[in-house]
Amino acid sequence: MKIIKPIALAFLLPTALGAVKASPTSMTYEARTILVQDTASWNKVLPFDQEVKTGKLKNGFQYYIRKNVEPKDRVTMYLANKVGSVLETEQQLGLAHFLEHMNFNGLKHFPKNALVDYLQKAGVRFGSDLNAYTGFDQTVYQLPIPSDDADLLKNGLQVMRDWAQDALLTDEEIDKERGIILEEMRGGRGAQQRMRDKFLPVMLNNSLYANRLPIGTEESIKNFPYSELRNFHQQWYRPDLQALIIVGDIDVAQMEKEVVRLFSDLKMPANPQKRTELTVPLLNKNQFLAVTDPEMTYTMGQITIKHPEEKVKTVSDLRRGLLKAVYNSMLSARLGELGQSATPPFLQASVGIGGFLGGLDAYNAFFVAKPKEFELGFKALVRELERVQKYGFTETEFKRTVAAFNKGNETSYIERSKKKSDNYVNSYLNNFLEGSPALSNEDSYQLNKQLLPTLTRQEVEAVGKEFYLDVNRDIIIMAPDNEKASLPTEQQVNTWFNEVERENITAYVDKVSDLPLLAKVPAKGTITSTKAIPAIEAKELVLSNGVKVILKPTTFKNDEILISAFSPGGTSLYSDQDYYSAAQAGDLVNSSGVGQLNTIELQKYMTGKNVNINPYLSERTEGLSGYSDKEGLKTAFELINGYFTAPRIEDDVFKSTITKAKSMIVNRESNPNFVFSKNVMESLYSGNIRRVPISNEGVEKIDQQRALAIFKERFADASDFVFTIVGSFTEEEIKPYLEQYIASLPSLKRNEQAKDLGIYEPNKGFEKVVHKGQDQKAMAVLTYYGDYKFGEVENLNLNALESVLSIKLIERLREEESGVYGTSARATTSKYPKNRFSMTVSFGTGVEKYKGLMNSTMDEINKVKKNGPSATDLEKFKIEQRRQLELSVKENKFWLSQISSAYQRNEDPTYITRYLKDLDKVTVESVKDVANRYLNEEHLFKFILLPDEVK
Structure with missing residues (x-):
């Protein structure tokens, strides 16, 4: 069973709608369209998805049932419990998670390990399909199964019913599971866990959450009495805290009858304890903590500014969520641009406003520092935050980002008929557990489509100023022990804030290019032959330059086209002296611009396009892979042509890559897993440089010009490339792009093959x-x-x-x-x-x-x-x-x-x-x-x- 990581230093930030929370309601479509046109009506409650059948039994048990045929003949069932580790007493530490395990070790209708055995016989994979997780506030069980087998479907529902209240919890199985959970706990030990134990009380303001990690404690897992687990189960696994979510290729009416039949007899405990909503209190003060560990491999700093949670119930709340998401996107793009400079001040950085925990939201800014250069990274991060505070964003940044959000909304809507059942399940799961809105596909599309144009740059800037404050602010630093002497005190950090604020910070300049990606449109080639492959409904085309293209049009998605290309050769054709340059060539070109656009210009050019093409060099091949929608096909093929004919490795990208590579090497020998892996590879391959992790000396041998020359050599001859294109296109739609951008590629007829380097494991084990x-x-x-x-x-x-x-x-x-x-x-x-x-x-x-x-x-x-x-x-x-x-x-x-x-x-x-x-x-x-x-x-x-x- 997987256990949700309850908290980490860098919190995962929700997407634009990820943090939304609402109460179910009903509203006609006509009312909804008026709703977003009139700002006075924005306070109306968001509509609930009317395509899902919901209900509540007399005992309080809830259900969500929806028919969805993606995938066909499959159904996904989730049992959600508003039961997590925060409900444990001091005598029950870890028992919410322990109970989750026990639901796989003996149920009323599936004693001992019969559940896993039965489902494996039905093709359900333990761990991949059949699974569960425990968090602070919830425990969730998941079961995706075939729906074209009546007995299996019936028994799947019985599993959910047994999970809800009929775990056997025998002494024998409890004792066997103690060892398994102790091993799960042991596996989680390390630098991150030791530092987490120190900073969690600070980040969680010494609330109960800090002392209720779902994994529990070793003493508790070893020694808790059987009665404690049974008492926890009886008290909290009850119908008023549970919901069943079923989405798939099913008969909704029949499924509802079965749910009512099976779950109506779930019993409440005699004296049910009130399920209170616990919170993390705001202390109205700032906190600071620096923690180190000998096995930590990098230094990381985080600024977390906590705020009361803003629940999303109305259209106005949804709109505010979009403002936050636009702010996050624009500021993170700026930090990404800074990180790609020739002398990056940090290895990585990101900023976002999002959900926290225990009734709080947070403004989170984090960065990974270069070794011994924490001050440089910290000031660079704060400087960008201050730059936005003083000057805001440019109108071009804002319009570009809103256009990207619009594109994402359009793409989701186009694919609505192909939407997977799991996506619906997660929406209803969050609705039950957190009150998040469950919008229909139509409502989500229309609301976003109409709200996005109403956003203003000034509002986005104002949201940032509301959240970037100097109260309820935590500064947390995690670092290796050998960095301890160079880490700041709280007083120093406060001084740095003041120093940056007093700097003569200038406004951000949004550098964009009006140039087309390619300097000129390539001369067309032709398609010289076509061969059908009827068994898989595909076609093999040969172009005038020798390129083979295999086309397989499909209807699996409404607008998804996947592209892959390869040619034999790769780094195997280069000497050990050239190896490091060859091995990095693909990544360096991929990180740079292409054609007439440099890295930053290309990133901005690609904003709002559902297109991505990545070149690569592996040991035995070179090639490209990526995707596009129909609208982006021209851009996709321009990129492909550009990587063949006009690749580049920019100075800034090269210098930044080398700086980061050297920085990440500094402390990696303190990581036990790295040392183990390195030793294994060295012993198997006698230290061959093509099999062991790159050293600092190896990084020094990467030559920018040689890497580019090698890349150009590998892509100088298209004649032995094979392209595979699969997705929502017709042959007639794709042919013009093949003729214009692929058939025009250079052809040398080299007929190369990859080289056998003779790198194999020894004949005799050791x-x-x-x-x-x-x-x-x-x-x-x-x-x-x-x-x-x-x-x-x-x-x-x-x-x-x-x-x-x-x-x-x-x-x-x-x-x-x-x-x-x-x-x-x-x-x-x-x-x-x-x-x-x-x-x-x-x-x-x-x-x-x-x-x-x-x-x-x-x-x-x-x-x-x-x-x-x-x-x-x-x-x-x-x-x-x-x-x-x-x-x-x-x-x-x-x-x-x-x-x-x-x-x-x-x-x-x-x-x-x-x-x-x-x-x-x-x-x-x-x-x-x-x-x-x-x-x-x-x-x-x-x-x-x-x-x-x-x-």
Whole structure:
């Protein structure tokens, strides 16, 4: 089960509508259109989505039911509980989260682990599909299942009913789960947790929230009496605090009848305790705290200014939310621009007004400082805030940002008929838990469309001034121990505020370009041949310059076009001396402008366009990937042409990239996970520079001109490129762009192939132990490497082996031995430069447990080698594959990947049409055979991370 991170230093800021909160109401469409035209009527309550069936049973239980056919034959169910860790007593710390776990370990109709077993047999993936989370104020259970199976649908509802009130909570299962949660707790330990424990009381103003982290305490989890958990369950899992949300391809009326039948008998406790809304009090003072840790790898500062929460109930509130969102977008864009300068004052920075916690909103500004340069970063951030306070924004910034919001609104509306059920579920979930408005697609579109033009730049600036105050302000600093001496005191920080305020700050200049992206329109080429690929409803075109283009028009989205292109070669064609420049070339070009526009000009040019094209260089290929809508197709193809014919690496971008790379290297050796990963890669590949993390010396070897020259070399010949285009277009719509911008690309007919660099793992396995870190925890990684017989059925058998091993390892290491929070097997294969495979099992656990768990892992592997998988576990794999394929074949990104990968590997792009037949060829014996051929102990590598040795 996943646990929501209750709070972090840099709070996640909501989107324009993410923080909105409202009460359900009903309103006619005619009233709504008048509503936003007359400012006097803006105080009317926002309309509730009338396309969802809602109800409230006599016992207080609520429900939301909606029909939605995206995806077809699927339904998503959520059980929401207004029950979280803030309701715990001192004797119940961590029990809200513990109870969430227990709802997967024995229910009235699904004793012990029968729930997970049953749903896996139906193709539901534990963790990916079947899941839950616990927060301060809520616990939420989720179950997406097929709706075309009447029995499965009926039992899915029964699961929700059992989750609502019928957990068995046996002594045996409680005791087994203690170890699992202790391992989850152990896995969360580290620098972030240790610093969080220090700054949370300050950020949360010493409210109850600071002492109610959902994970609880080790002492509580180990020692709480069974009765405490049962009492918590009985007191708080009750119908007046619960709601069921069901969205999918269902009969709404029939579903409502079943909900009424199943949930009407939920009982209230004899003496229900009042569910009070807890808050974080405002102290009307400023606070300061600097915390350090030896394993922290960077220095981060945050300014948090707390305000009473502004709930969104009316149209006027919604409009104010838009003003905040526009402010956030414009100011963050300025900070991003500053961060791309030749000598960036910080590594990263962002600002936003949004939700906080406990009845508060907050103005949050944070930055990541360069090593030993906290003052520089702090003043640069505050300077930008002051610049806006003094001069506001430019009209061009404002219009550009509003245009981007309008574009987003239009895009959402165009895709409304393809909107996924999960999106609706989340809207209704927030409506129940937080009172957020649940607007219909039509209402959301019309309200935003009519409100956005009413916004003014002066209002946006005024909102910023309301929130950027010098009271209820927290300054929190997190840093490595070795930065402690250079960190400021509270007095110094206050002095810096005053110094920046007295500076002669000048107004921001919005630099835009009127130049077109390309200096000239390229001369057209032609399409020389066309070949149908009827099995997958696609077409292969060959252009006059040799470029191949595979087109697959679809109706999976109303206006989404995905583009991918590749050519063989990549960095493998360059010497070790050139490697660092080659490896960074794609990112450096991608971070720069293109054609006639520099980086900043290009970013502004792209604002309001639903287009993105990214060039890359990998080890064996170079290419591009991206997306567009129909309106942006010309821009997308101009960008593609520009990256081939007019790429650039700007001085500022290069210098900024190098500065940031060096800064991030400084403290990374203090991170146990980095040290572990580095040691693993160095031992496997003898320190080969193409496999280990880049060093400071490596960064120094990146040459700007050489990187650009390498990029140009890789894109100088389009003749061996293959483009795959999938989405909502017709062949006739796309052809003119192919002729104008792709067929015109240069062609040298080089016929290159990537080079085999001979970088492989050793033939004989070994064990390596790395000591790093102060926490008493261990990480074990067991991997088999070796040669492989790459093939369609062989790959399926290896994937089946991965699946059945994962099932057995969870059953053994987690459920039976309570030794891990999570574990799995993971298989990878490669066809080029030669057939290779790996199979990895990894888990985190206690130092005292890892050896025993490694032995248990090997025991489960040997069982599969000796007996093969159980027929039941193999069938779970097969049904999951079938069910996932039903969904995948209706996604543009799936087809883009399938087709492009097939061409890269010189395989049949129609294979997916035969996939299910091959799946039937996978048997207990074939998986057993694969296990014995590849899981050879001679090729097993064991890597273990342990804490620092006591000296």
